[in-house]
Amino acid sequence: MAHYRVSESKREQFRRYLEKAGVLESLTNVLVALYEETEKPNNALDFIKHQLGVGPEAEDAESLRLELNTLQQKYDQLMEENKELRISDTSSHQKSLSLFL
Template identity: 45%
Template structure:
């Protein structure tokens, strides 16, 4: 039981050092001090913290989600259109190849037309 507690304490200390070395503790401390110093406390402390840490507000996030949804729909439409166009192109290639087998005469005629 004692060993488990020691391991847990070691993990906690390692995590604390990680947060400290990566600047997380400093950033959180600054944001919390800023919140503490607010004369008029915001209605949503969580939203205040998110904004101070550089995240979007709830309304900005909702706008971004809606924009992403619209862009995904447009992407899907364009992808389907592209796939249909590629299919039509392949069909045209196949039908063109079937209609006009290339012979030496047709190749010579095309070359002659290009020269003129």
């Protein structure tokens, strides 16, 4: 019986901790939002993650997408420039060799 009380006491402490930290309120709000969805999502866990804000914020994700796009364009431009310089270097090298022959 004493073991039951200790266990119950620990549970109560943990429940108070969750309540104080705002976890219970957040989870309750998310579950209520899921309950009130007229069309239930196929993946409830993804819905919960989205509602809790797990992962990058929408603005951060959009900013990262734009940065990725800009960097991809810069990369493509540099690769093309590198290719042109290699071709130019090869033809210059061949011309200098022909001068010696």
